[in-house]
Amino acid sequence: MPDPTPPTPSTPPTPSAPKARADAARNREAVLAAADRLFAEHGSPGTVTMADIAAAAGVGKATLFRGFGDRTGLIRALHETRLAPIRQAAEEGPPPLGPTTPPHERVPALLDALLRFKLDNRHLSLALEGTGNGSPYAADHYAHWHTTLRTALARIPDLPTPDFTAHALLAATRADLVEHLAGTEGVPREQLRAQLAEFTARVLGPAVRGD
Amino acid sequence: MPDPTPPTPSTPPTPSAPKARADAARNREAVLAAADRLFAEHGSPGTVTMADIAAAAGVGKATLFRGFGDRTGLIRALHETRLAPIRQAAEEGPPPLGPTTPPHERVPALLDALLRFKLDNRHLSLALEGTGNGSPYAADHYAHWHTTLRTALARIPDLPTPDFTAHALLAATRADLVEHLAGTEGVPREQLRAQLAEFTARVLGPAVRGD
DNA sequence: AGTTAAGCGGACCGCTGGTCCGTATCGTAC
């Protein structure tokens, strides 16, 4: 049983940090920065190896795996860091992302925020979803957005299947689809946002009130 | 330039087969059968290696790569074989899949056929989309369905973005999502079909006529 | 039966994610 400590102390749940050594924290940041940069430079995340990241960060390979568990853990940690602001805005922020927003406005806002994030961090999102081994649906990151979206959808009358609808709407913003459209097909950013908004509106149906 | 012959003669485009040796054809079938079986047995397609397939088929590894180019080629060939009937039905078959069907009926029928196929061949679809290296959107198999769906959607009035809509609807039937819902979450088959149909109907909007 | 080339298979290669363990460094108690 070689697992006395939690394997991925990426972000300690309790604010009481269990004492992190200074060099460890510094290395952690260096690794995240190096990984971000490398993923951004190379087109396909598959061409960036763990050894590359370690070298770019100026640390040994073992440091990567000690700090993040495995490749997926590193990518998840990086992704989580970048997405945190949006996540927080959706959880407790003001409209249009926050929970007080009426659903006909909030759902498109959430999806648009997600889409913009994936456009701005294409490489990262691609690396996250294209991890290969585990499906994106296993990550609790997905569960979070799904729950948020489903909850908002459930407040819309005459929408019989909020659970599936949330899945389907999220599927429309999947990283590889975004990459295909914005990258390969060259669809302009604003056009893509408009199309997603249009699609979303169609799914939600007409708002009850002026909204 | 070590490439005098086409690298992946999976299905010769011209019906004039360029003379295939008997044992080669036999081996090809054995490989496809073995691969299908192994993918079905193991849960995750990632755990099935090329060596496994070769051993199960009773051939050498080189035979796999000679016949199919690489891992992706093998999976694509297998997938194509299984999907061919549906594909043909969509291309030239009778309603509700064939091209003569009015779009308000055909689009749901196409998506439902795709969903049923992925439910019936979950392992295979998962292996195809989860190839890892290349995104599913690069495969011309995807381009085919997208074009078919977009064409049908374009015939619906007041649907401003048939291209994106086709992508988004197809995204709702992605193999890993289907696997997540039908497998992990245990959503019953008929319920999933009904949900997809409901969602599709919402996207298409009301039919102009009794349809 | 003889000839030829297509087909065969398994040893082999390069590379990857992931691990091990002796060593260097940090944090602390004095």
Added chain:
DNA sequence: GTACGATACGGACCAGCGGTCCGCTTAACT
């Protein structure tokens, strides 16, 4: 400032993967 235990470090190391090579086998045609 120094001594000391705990913690983290790093690069050699490992197992397993997709993919290739080449000497041998065998189908096909005469």
